[in-house]
Amino acid sequence: QVRLVESGGGVVQPGTSLRLSCAASGLSFNNYVMTWVRQAPGKGLEWVAIILYDGSNEYYADSVKGRFTISRDNSRNTLYLQMHSLRAEDTAVYYCAKSAQTFCSGIDCHVFDHWGQGTLVTVSS
């Protein structure tokens, strides 16, 4: 079955960097769009970034543009989120998720049917 496992979260100081990973199994990873969605404690869901199945395009929320970079290694079935210049407002559980459809290029298929369990990032001095 499909399994997505995030790692790399932790407690960091403002202004520092962190890299999250999402290891995928049970699927043809390179067939799927992958995304990161975060949830601040007690708050709702916030989309962060997305990368197409072949890594050809990436899109970001304005709140992280220029600070975060999404990438993927299809040979390792792994998704990444490199986060720089972290702020207190980046504190959240970060989820990775896969698109429901394969070979999805258009935004009209950006719904996500499998999610990881999340990894908590806490930015605090």
Place this chain on the structure above:
Amino acid sequence: DIQMTQSPSTLSASVGDRVTITCRASQSVSSWLAWYQQKPGKAPKLLMYKASSLQSGVPSRFSGTGSGTEFTLSISSLQPDDFATYYCQQYNSYPLTFGGGTKVEIK
């Protein structure tokens, strides 16, 4: 950016009730609207996509309607497993955006 507004933010209901949650978009998203269910401490679960298409494995008591700017998620007969928070998500344009959530709690 397209703003998604859900109402109500909290809904109190009993097992067996029919419940309806509304999601409004600040501009048209056509039918590119999904619904997710989330339980405390768990990842979201996809329920509906393209406004009214039921995701595989989701019980048929869930249904979705709407297009353009107004959408609804209905549960025909609330079951104990349905007490959770529900989110809508538009995928008509970047950035992808979620509604603020509707918590369905036990009356």
